[in-house]
Amino acid sequence: QSEIRKTLLEVFSNAKGEFISGQKLSEQLGCSRTAVWKHIEDLRNEGYELEAVRKLGYRILSKPDKISCNEIQLGLETDTLGRNVYFEETVTSTQKIAHRLAYEGAVEGTVVVAEEQTSGRGRLDRSWYSPKHTGIWMSIILRPSIPPSRAPQLTLLTAVAVVQAIQEVTGLEPDIKWPNDILLQQKKVVGILTELQAETERINSVIIGIGINVNQERIHFPEELSSIATSLRLEKGEPVDRAKLIQCILLKIEKLYKEYMQHGFKIVKLLWESYSTSIGKHIVARTLTGSIEGKAIGITDEGVLLIEDLTGKIHQIYSADIEI
Ligand code: BT5
Incomplete structure (x- = not known):
């Protein structure tokens, strides 16, 4: 069932907005035209806008502003990060789920993503505001063979990769505030939380939590955050495709992580310093x-x-x- 769905979305994505006949769809999916129609109806119910025209077939007009495993994995260019995605609509905290999965042996690169967190958390048990459908709330499981003392480097690595991805996808140029904040116009747009499952000498897993305010409007922020937080949409003036940003972040982290595991922290450090607002101040x-x-x-x-x-x-x- 989900394989057919995946193929269907792939076919539409490759068609780039052109019509595809019902006949062709049924051939490519290996199911009857009635079944095709049913899958199309399912997609519509999920918020996809699909146009059906007699003799021409179907074409996709817009995708919902939703994230799902399909949305994240379709067109993903990484080798390991995000090859295994655990997605849920509502969770308490993606960190909590990632900890459990890591403990149960999830492979490196497993990513947990949710549309909403009911008790998203920051450092020192502070809370992280994670409303539905507007942000990116995700946790990535890594299993680097480095001593636990080097784990903070991964926070900095993540910050660099997220800044690069935001630049690439939105054209905005965020700054990093040590150790884990990414700012636009001095307001926080991203928070990063790195947690460990480790023994004294050895890391079992690192859980990197990334929270990004993407499509919130000013009125969406609660009073206490309105003067200290912002979103990509607010700064850019138009909505941002969350799935695309996730893909880009995963690719940037993967590239930098490979570099880091092979050549050490040097390159990350240089990049981090170039994006940092605090140094010299x-x-x-x-x-x-x-x-x-x-x-x-x-x-x-x-x-x-x-x-x-x-x-x-x-x-x-x-x-x-x-x-x-
Ligand atoms: C952080 O903590 O900045 C780390 C946030 C990590 C969130 C991600 S989302 C996915 C994963 N799952 C989780 O449960 N967590 C991670 P810290 O530096 O302690 O900053 C927390 C402070 O940021 C709060 O006390 C608020 O002042 C502020 N804050 C809370 N929600 C915010 C938001 N959505 N945008 C900007 N600032 C926020």
Whole structure:
């Protein structure tokens, strides 16, 4: 059933908006014309706009603004990332599901995506607002053979890849705020959360959570976020294709991850520094134990932020919230 659906969408996608006759569809799908008609009806119910014209056949007018396994996998160019997609309409948190799947042995590159999270989370148990149909809420399972101490590098790697994908798909040019925020016009458009399943010396899996505000309008944000959050649509002035952006993100992460596993953190570090807003600026880092103020002078090879205070002392910041 789902194979036929996949083929049908592929045929329409290849036809690029041209009509395809019912006869041709039934041949390509290997089912009767009545069955074709039923599949078309199913697609319509899912929000696809399909035109049927006698003697010409069917053509696709628009796809729903929905994401599904099909939407993500159709045209996906990666080798491993997203080859295994776990999709659900509503979940508590994609992180939670990814943790379970990783524990149960899911392969590297498995991706969990949902249309809505009822308890999406940020760092330190903060909540992440994840309303229906407007954002990208996904978690990626990686299984790198690196020591747990190097895991923060993967947050930075992800941030670089997401910035590159946003640039490619929307033309917008976001900045990165250490360690895990991506900003447009100083407002947060993406949050990244990296979690580990590890023993002392060995990583079992890294779960990288990515939350992106894509198609929200200003009124969609709750009061407390309206001045600190934005969406790609708000900044670009038009809606953005979420499935396409997911595909591009997966491809960029995969490329950079391969590079990183082969040649180390250097290239990621250089790219990250080129997108970062904090480096070279006077900042305040609020950590769990207190605040440190000074000039952000760079990141180390481990992805640790370096701040030089007024006395010239250099502090290593492993985890904090940054104010510029
Ligand atoms: C983050 O935490 O920025 C990491 C967010 C990761 C979310 C993804 S979505 C898929 C996966 N599944 C999950 O459950 N989580 C991951 P942090 O740096 O702690 O920032 C959290 C803060 O960002 C909150 O306290 C709010 O102030 C703000 N915030 C919450 N929702 C937001 C949104 N949609 N857009 C912008 N800011 C938001």
